[in-house]
Amino acid sequence: GIQVEQSPPDLILQEGANSTLRCNFSDSVNNLQWFHQNPWGQLINLFYIPSGTKQNGRLSATTVATERYSLLYISSSQTTDSGVYFCAVFSGSYQLTFGKGTKLSVIP
Amino acid sequence: NAGVTQTPKFRILKIGQSMTLQCAQDMNHNYMYWYRQDPGMGLKLIYYSVGAGITDKGEVPNGYNVSRSTTEDFPLRLELAAPSQTSVYFCASAGTGTSGNEQFFGPGTRLTVL
Incomplete structure (x- = not known):
């Protein structure tokens, strides 16, 4: 099946800093989603982005x-950005395949 | 819209007990999914449904059963609970249209089997 690799696995930032998270996948995809899992475990949709670039406030994806x-x-x-960021891809088999995530900690 | 709702939020089971995790969506989505998330990992698909009356296995279906009698509801049944089923369970749904098959997730059910 399709493989999804995310990097870096862990990231610590000072509040106000910028960062780039990467997601590599091993085969063609029909869909790609980015999620933020907050410290309470909730999965929040960030982007649905099979191709191209999108922006939403301080976040953007390509x-x-x-x-x-x-x-x-x-x-x-911001400190509220802390949590785990997941990339997930859909290759046409009804299944979203998730990466292992990037754990982001933003410190004041 | 409430989106995707799940009950209960937390549950502790003894080995060998059974339970049903409830999932409902009010977005008129045809596609519904059950995932499990183990500590430090991404989500893995247990079962999915492409419409009422149609279900199929995902990556990790053993020990679980599902049914889809209505568009809105997609319960997950655990028979003979085992410690390996300790996990967080997420239900998701997806429709069609401009967002294609974008999946939306419920808040999760944290299950512990002792």
Whole structure:
């Protein structure tokens, strides 16, 4: 099946710093989603981005489907950005395949 | 819209007991899914449904059963609970249209089997 690798596995930022999270996948995909799992365990949809670039406030995402990767940018990080960021891909088999996530800690 | 709702939020089971995790969505989505998340890992698909009356196995179906009698509801049944089923369970749904098959998740059920 399709493999999804996220990097880095852990990231510690000072509040106000910027960061880039990466997601590589091993095969063509029909769908790619980024999620934020907050410290209470809730999964929050950030982006549905099979290709191209989207922005939502301080967050933006870019997927280059032909090169099999996606990037999530977080600018001016805040403590509320802490949690785990998951990339998940859908390759047409009804299943979203998740990466292991990037754990982000934003310190004041 | 409430989106995807799950009950209960927490549950402790003894080995060998059974229970049903409830999931409902009010977005008129055809597709519904059950995932489990083990500590420090991403989510793995247990079962999915593409519409009322149609279900199929995902990556880790052993020890679970599902049914889909209505569009709105997709309960997950655990028979003969085992410690290996200690996990957080997420239900999700997806529709069609401009967002394609974007999946939306419920708040999760934290299950402990002792």
